[in-house]
Amino acid sequence: MSRMESGINIQPQELLYFNKRYQVIICTSCQYAIQPTALDRHLKEIHALQRHRRQPYTDYASRLPLKQPSELLGTRLGTGPSISLGENEDFPVPGLPVISGLQCLDPGCGHLCVSVKRMQSHWKAEHHKSGCAALDWQSVPLQTFFRGNLLRYFTHPALSVMLLPDTSTESADDQIGAIHDAWASHADLTEFDKSLLAHYLQSTHLSIANRHGNTRLWRISVPRIAASNYLLRHGILALSAQHLLNTEQSQSTDRQRLMEAASEHHDKAMAAFQATIDAKPSSALECHGIIAFIHVNTLLYFSNYGENSLSGVEDLFLADASRPDLGYLSPWLHYVRHGCHLVCGFWDTIGNGPLASLAASWDIPIMMEDERSSRIATILLSALDHDCLDGYQIFDEIHNVYVQAASELALAINAAQKFGSALTIWDAIRLWLLTLSLDFVNEVKKETPRSMILLACYCIILENLGNAWFADGLSTRLLSLTLTKLQNGQRELLQEVTQRIASILR
Ligand SMILES: [Zn+2]
Numbered sequence: 015m016s017r018m019e020s021g022i023n024i025q026p027q028e029l030l031y032f033n034k035r036y037q038v039i040i041c042t043s044c045q046y047a048i049q050p051t052a053l054d055r056h057l058k059e060i061h062a063l064q065r066h067r068r069q070p071y072t073d074y075a076s077r078l079p080l081k082q083p084s085e086l087l088g089t090r091l092g093t094g095p096s097i098s099l100g101e102n103e104d105f106p107v108p109g110l111p112v113i114s115g116l117q118c119l120d121p122g123c124g125h126l127c128v129s130v131k132r133m134q135s136h137w138k139a140e141h142h143k144s145g146c147a148a149l150d151w152q153s154v155p156l157q158t159f160f161r162g163n164l165l166r167y168f169t170h171p172a173l174s175v176m177l178l179p180d181t182s183t184e185s186a187d188d189q190i191g192a193i194h195d196a197w198a199s200h201a202d203l204t205e206f207d208k209s210l211l212a213h214y215l216q217s218t219h220l221s222i223a224n225r226h227g228n229t230r231l232w233r234i235s236v237p238r239i240a241a242s243n244y245l246l247r248h249g250i251l252a253l254s255a256q257h258l259l260n261t262e263q264s265q266s267t268d269r270q271r272l273m274e275a276a277s278e279h280h281d282k283a284m285a286a287f288q289a290t291i292d293a294k295p296s297s298a299l300e301c302h303g304i305i306a307f308i309h310v311n312t313l314l315y316f317s318n319y320g321e322n323s324l325s326g327v328e329d330l331f332l333a334d335a336s337r338p339d340l341g342y343l344s345p346w347l348h349y350v351r352h353g354c355h356l357v358c359g360f361w362d363t364i365g366n367g368p369l370a371s372l373a374a375s376w377d378i379p380i381m382m383e384d385e386r387s388s389r390i391a392t393i394l395l396s397a398l399d400h401d402c403l404d405g406y407q408i409f410d411e412i413h414n415v416y417v418q419a420a421s422e423l424a425l426a427i428n429a430a431q432k433f434g435s436a437l438t439i440w441d442a443i444r445l446w447l448l449t450l451s452l453d454f455v456n457e458v459k460k461e462t463p464r465s466m467i468l469l470a471c472y473c474i475i476l477e478n479l480g481n482a483w484f485a486d487g488l489s490t491r492l493l494s495l496t497l498t499k500l501q502n503g504q505r506e507l508l509q510e511v512t513q514r515i516a517s518i519l520r
Pocket residue numbers: 041042043044045056060061
């Protein structure tokens with residue numbers, strides 16, 4: 015008996031892990047798949063088993079419905095060193111090690127390899143120039159079923175740069191079942207968490223999909239990324255709990271439990287998010303998690319605005335007096351405005367990946383002045399110079415800050431009116447909040463009457479979101495906060511301004 019043979023003394027089903035999904039056997043000792051015709055040789059040459067000892071293993075394998083490598087690797091066999099998993103497939107595939115690799119970012123290419131040197135030769139051979147790191151390729155996790163001449167790398171399906179046709183013949187129920195399984199394989203979920211996930215998959219995702227046609231993104235792509243992304247997973251659970259709280263008439267004991275779940279999951283997600291951005295995300299999967307979480311976090315912020323006054327600090331919606339490090343921006347808005355920097359190096363990948371429409375929803379639209387927007391601008395600008403503000407003199411530079419914010423608000427109100435009920439939360443944000451200068455945010459932080467009047471007029475836009483559960487009552491709460499910051503004459507001015515704008519919009 016050889017020395018190596020003595021090491022293999024385990025049951026066939028333990029040495030040869032049968033992966034049902036791909037109908038392949040993976041040697042648990044070697045950690046790669048073995049093609050059926052090569053099993054006997056593998057046991058003989060790698061594990062030094064004599065014929066009579068190989069028999070139980072080959073007998074076991076012969077009873078399994080195994081696929082040939084060509085079926086597994088598909089038609090791309092032989093055409094290149096990588097394959098794509100279907101977008102609903104689980105990653106990582108159990109039984110196979112995860113290798114840190116690189117993915118070519120040339121549009122439609124997506125070539126995978128394990129070293130910079132190989133990637134550089136790929137660029138010279140295929141793209142006829144020398145690519146450079148971060149711009150032309152990125153780090154991704156890789157797996158391969160086989161070694162040797164059947165070696166084909168694949169990566170997380172959510173990171174596939176090749177647009178996969180929607181060939182899925184699975185029913186909606188099967189897809190949702192697959193998401194439950196994927197979550198269960200990455201995390202120990204309590205029964206309550208499972209019910210929150212089920213609610214998300216059944217209902218919450220529909221309530222946040224919008225006119226950009228991103229139902230599938232919120233239904234499949236985001237929960238799939240969340241399966242293997244801790245912070246997004248907790249963000250989704252918090253969102254589901256919050257959605258239940260805001261929309262269901264449930265017993266008070268249930269409500270207590272939901273409130274605790276919402277804040278617990280949100281806190282966990284937030285802490286992990288902070289740690290991830292502090293450490294600088296290093297993989298595209300992490301970056302997808304960040305971008306999706308920034309959206310989820312914003313929905314949670316909107317749905318909670320004005321409800322948590324426990325801290326005693328008033329929340330000024332877009333400004334936060336306790337965050338000089340963020341230029342006094344409220345953290346949620348800071349993340350939205352800086353999302354592309356937080357995932358620096360991966361922004362283009364995200365723009366071409368499964369979350370592309372989320373990234374695009376942040377683009378600041380170019381708004382043109384028209385007759386109606388000019389009339390709104392005139393009303394807002396004249397309010398800034400009203401007599402009731404005489405006691406609040408400002409320098410010319412600061413005056414310009416207000417003029418800028420007021421002019422942009424006029425364009426935004428006008429544009430929001432055109433969207434009508436199709437206005438999305440992201441429209442409401444990018445139409446005005448993404449364009450604001452930090453100087454203006456600083457004025458809001460100081461609660462100056464002029465800035466409070468403009469913030470109150472922004473509520474005209476937020477009102478259009480009133481039908482969405484996450485914005486229910488938001489404009490009312492923000493408006494009443496701004497009113498508490500204004501003196502008597504100023505409140506009348508605000509009322510007059512909003513009435514005049516309303517009559518123009520009618
Ligand atoms: Zn082996």
